[in-house]
Amino acid sequence: MTKKQKAQKLKRLFLLAYPNPKTELRYQNLYELLVSVMLSAQCTDRRVNLITPSLFASYPTPKHLANANLDELKALIQTCSFFNNKATNLIKMANQVLENFNGEIPHTQEELKTLSGVGQKTANVVLIEYFEKNFMAVDTHVFRVSHRLGLSCAKTALKTEQELVKLFQNDLSALHQAFVLFGRYVCKALKPECQDCFVREFCVSTKIFKPQ
Ligand code: SF4
Structure with missing residues (x-):
């Protein structure tokens, strides 16, 4: 499977798992x-x-x-x-x-x-x-998730953002929100919930991920 094919599969799975992902920050305007x-x-x-x-x-x-x-x-x-x-x-x-x-x-x-x-x-x-603009933003969660899933090997957030944009091209806003929620509650930094992970088959964390 090419990286592009893997990205498309992951996109479908994330959009299914997180149908309307939004920030957990509370705001009125x-x-x-x-x-x-x-x-x-x-x-x-x-x-x-x-x-x-x-x-x-x-x-x-x-x-x-x-x-x-x-x-x-x-x-x-x-x-x-x-x-x-x-x-x-x-x-x-x-x-x-x-x-x-x-x-x-x-x-x-x-x-x-x-x-x-x-x-x-x-x-x-x-x-x-x-x-809901078609942008990607790479915070600590998106950085960790995209590296553990082998979507990026970039050393910086900006480079990771560029790679994810090139790979996914659209649905970026929903994917950003989904990656944040997935990173916060499932693919956590110290103790990821790998046994309950719906994308475990795609994970390469043991091979290349090195926490910074
Ligand atoms: S298997 Fe574990 S480390 Fe890999 S993506 Fe899933 S939760 Fe994260």
């Missing part, structure tokens, strides 16, 4: 989604969901966030990893949204990436979740 995704870097969705209700009550719009007091914002998100940097970036991002985008969160990858604290992964995750 695009602004809240962007803030939540920015907070979720190196932090769990569960932790972010504990933080955001009071955060959005205090700063319900980009305008409120742009005028936030840095120390007060830090206090609200202090249980999140890298909260110092994240607080600074959140205020900068909100100011850029006001100044450059009339207070509306932009809708394209190119524009999103102009915002402080928003790299390719964050931009893609937002576009995948909110608009």
Whole structure:
């Protein structure tokens, strides 16, 4: 079986197993989604969901966030990893949204990436979740799953993203969401649930996967 054929089989199986995969972050609008995704870097969705209700009550719009007091914002998100940097970036991002985008969160990858604290992964995750755009984003779960399944041998997230895009071509947003959920609950980093794995026959983890 070629790698392309394997990818097509895996795609069918993942789309069947996860018919409507969505993020576990809780949000009401695009602004809240962007803030939540920015907070979720190196932090769990569960932790972010504990933080955001009071955060959005205090700063319900980009305008409120742009005028936030840095120390007060830090206090609200202090249980999140890298909260110092994240607080600074959140205020900068909100100011850029006001100044450059009339207070509306932009809708394209190119524009999103102009915002402080928003790299390719964050931009893609937002576009995948909110608009179901045909993008791939490689976080720790997608990286691990795609390597264990032999879909990529790339050393970096960006290269892995390029390989997955080339391999799958479409249904990328659903595959991203499915890989995240599969990586979070089945193909876990330390103790994967291999006995219950529906794609076990495709796994090459014992052959080539080396945890970083
Ligand atoms: S068999 Fe185990 S390591 Fe391989 S993909 Fe399935 S859960 Fe992950």
